[in-house]
Amino acid sequence: MRTKETTEPSWPVFHEIVVMGGSAGGFKVFSAILSALPLDFSLPILVVQHLIPGDDGLFYRHLASTIRLPVIEPCDKQWIKHGHVYVAPANYHILVEQNGTIALSVDDKINWSRPSIDVLFESAAQAFGEQVIAVLLSGANADGAAGMLKIKEAGGLTIALDPATAEYPVMPQAAIDSGAADEVLSAEEIGLRLVKLGSYKI
């Protein structure tokens, strides 16, 4: 095998993977939820937050400074490790590969966004099916709803932020309306739920 990377395990080292999306109003909810997670959280987390133009790593640095888990703005083909949070870089879509690596792309914007939540969610559904836990937070558009439905259809677990508690309810509401959400929870409840799902089972 050729590259340095392939000396690492050539198959995903995690059992489940968390994918999360947010837009307007997502910034705060992301920090609230992710700062609830303990250092020994056992799952990888991939995050798409729609960024304002000129964000230039602002969201990434903000998360990195507020939560306990290591936060990474990944390069293409990077291995996904448990207990790490991967934030989609500005102007790239982020996808996951079946072999447990990250793939970036500069395809056209989807739902006026790059990164787009649907792109991440659909690739997760395709690569990991029932091993996916999807969380959709606050936003003023419907990006993520279609991808979430794919995850539900593939047997994954889907959670929408309770629109009554969201700063911008359109996004989670769209997921709920299309029947994509298994659970509807407040930010605090999502944090607790993830802690439980991601604690090491002995």
Place this chain on the structure above:
Amino acid sequence: MKNPEGEHAEIDLLLETIYQRYGYDFRSYARASIERRIRLFLSNTGYPSVAEIILRIVDDQEFTFHLIHYFSIAVTEMFRDPLVYRAVREKVVPLLRTWPHCKIWHAGCATGEEVYSLAIVLKEEGIYNRATIYATDFNNEALDRACEGIYEMGKLQEATRNYQQAGGKGSFSEYYYARYKAAVMDSSLKERVVFSSHNLASDSAFGEMHLIFCRNVLIYFNRDLQHRALGLFTDSLVHGGFLCLGTKEDLHFTDFRDQYEVVDNKARIYKKKNWP
């Protein structure tokens, strides 16, 4: 959509069929992206399944090229990532000046915006007339557009800020003129450019390059194909020549890291060492 496992196998077969019949090799492309493009193709064309596409491909060339088109993501921008052009000005141009002539290769140039952007930098730095620029892609339609050099006016106006951030020394609007709603790039910018078809998955190296730009192309390849392309670049570069990748493509994670030194990590500019 049907169960992923069955579909993964069908897609293998589809890519194999395209390769066997038409010689285009997408078997080593990054899988998640290819699958996404195929799903898009299915939903845009109304084909019910990958199996149906395979049947069509066998004897319908036009249809196949239409599909292949979906695998070429010719999305690009003038002065995308201004910091890269700034780094080229500051760290690469001074060395390019030391060669009497310089050869530059844009591999995967798409519709050409990147080629014109760099040509502008070379002009402003006074070395354009010493350069020969090869702009290649395997998507001939995109290449034709690159060669025409006609873009949406709005897009060029948007790029003005990028141009300035890239260290632009003049006024960006001097480099194009308006025709209806379109902007036509000044033809002197392509005087020294040769546009030609080249496939990184199957064609061979280009000789004696001093600078190679290959940005946001390797992300569409799997590691094996990346390795092939990087091998081509390494063979094509003179000692001390430069390689510039996309901002999220890190040479450090490949076997080639020892053959290059880092010139600018953020801009992903590398320099081929004199001794391997």
